[in-house]
Amino acid sequence: DTAVSQTPKYLVTQMGNDKSIKCEQNLGHDTMYWYKQDSKKFLKIMFSYNNKELIINETVPNRFSPKSPDKAHLNLHINSLELGDSAVYFCASSQARETEAFFGQGTRLTVV
Amino acid sequence: SQQGEEDPQALSIQEGENATMNCSYKTSINNLQWYRQNSGRGLVHLILIRSNEREKHSGRLRVTLDTSKKSSSLLITASRAADTASYFCARNSGNTPLVFGKGTRLSVIA
Incomplete structure (x- = not known):
């Protein structure tokens, strides 16, 4: 059983x-996160949720909106995608x- | 920068040799964690060392922590080709999420 699963694995878009990127965990954890890894492998926290509530929102454009329908899911929606959004999430x-x-396992987003 | 710094950025060794990676950080910590990332994969947790601990072992891995110097090291003994990966330290401070360093890319040549 996959502990933390995200879909899709690859996303190419204009x-x-x-x-949207979906994430589900079956570990019963209270806290979930989104990180962005750039081309230099640098990992940066974007959002942190605890029990469905937003705890931390780092300096991320408001085009990025996380949604946590329940404790096991934390989805990431991105509006008006830009070239600079290309990364692994x-x-x-x-x-x-x-x-x-x-x-x-990460979602490799490529914006063209 | 709040991020930790690992050095070296890249390390290439022969199979069977030991690999040492270092991590420095700037703020106080609750704990420091090491992760491995294989190419194209997610990060996998290796070891967590608390601020009141000085050394921890797990199999061929040995982690040390020196809070006075705000530094940690990861030693992989008797390296194998399968150890080839990027290794990241991540500091945990209070209620903030993990803050990752820039990573060390380890290549173990068979």
Whole structure:
């Protein structure tokens, strides 16, 4: 069983489009995250949710909107995609913010 | 920058040799964690070391932490080709999510 799963794995889309990435965890964790990894492999936190509530929203354009319908899901919707949004997006979860994080396989987003 | 810094950025060794990667950070921590990322995959947790711990082992992995110097090191002994990956340290401070360093790319040559 996959602990943290995200779909799709690859996403190629044109500038200006709106797209969503889905994430689900079956670990019973309370906290979920979205990270962005750029072409230099640098990982940056975007959002952190705890029990469906937004805890942290780093400096991310408001074109990015996370949605957590329940504790096990944290989806990422992106409006008006730009070339600079091309990256690998990782969903992760943890039992608490100070414990180890479990990562999904990533979604490679390419905006053309 | 709040991010930690790993060094070296890249490391190439022969199979059987030991690999040492270092991580420095700037703020106080609750714990420091090390992760591995194989090419095209997600990150996998390796070891968590708490701020009151100095050393921790897991199989061929040994992690040390020096809070006075705000640094940590990851040692992989008797490396194998399968250890080829990027290794990241991540600091946990209070209620903030993990903050990752820039990673060390390790190549183990058979």
